[in-house]
Amino acid sequence: VDDKDSRGNKRGSGLHNRLPVLRAERGVSRRDLAQAVGVNAQTIGFLERGDYGPSLELALRICAYFQLPVEAVFSLTPFAPMSAQLYATRTGDPG
């Protein structure tokens, strides 16, 4: 697949998200999430893979579904692994 768009920019999104973790945590299938936010199930897959950056409206709909603030679901920088965050919390290390 051509991995660049018509302007020569790399395809895909610079936006990172926690959708796979949130879905797994709450036992929500891609199809269910897609239905709830009004997109096709494939689009959720593209979002999770980082191949597609959602519009603001879709991002807000996803956040509303998970009842989380935007920064908990989407980020411009990669999220730290959940295990690292949990370990840091337990040991009192803020990093």
Place this chain on the structure above:
Amino acid sequence: VSIEPSTTTTTTTADRRTEQLSRLTAEKDARLRRHRDRPLPPWLTSRGNRRAVAMLPLVPLACGLVAGTRPDSVLRSTLLAAVALSSVAGILVLRWVTRLLDAVPDRLLDEREIGERDRAYRRAHGLVVGLIGLLMVLAVADGVLSKVTGSPLIPGDGWIAVTISTMLVATMVPAAVLAWRWTDAPADLD
């Protein structure tokens, strides 16, 4: 007093028509959704095969160009029939492969699909303009050749065949671009 029943009747008829129209639209949308959700055969899941399918517009284009250069004969008629058949078959296969992305109304697509379709249309526009440009160069070359040697490259009404083929190919280009660029969705749609 005499106006009221008439107004009521008109409103009821209009309501009934609207209701009927929305029912028909809903049925059509459901049919299209079912068609789009049908799984593709395994051989179409490979990128190479999808890209091979994306080259289908070259078949009617080649047939049309060859038909244009032939004198009016059975061969030309056969080639023209091949143009028509390969165009119809080609557009059906391309739309099947691309899940009707370039043919269904916006209300059946999500924002990613609309974006994909629009990008494909942009590329297709460039390709069609290029194709028409080539045709223009061919027409000029044909005119020059006809004046210099006395025998044109595309004799008689051959240009009709070439133009019709180009028009049919132009209708296939957006779906072909979509098929070429198609990216697989993750398989595990749990």
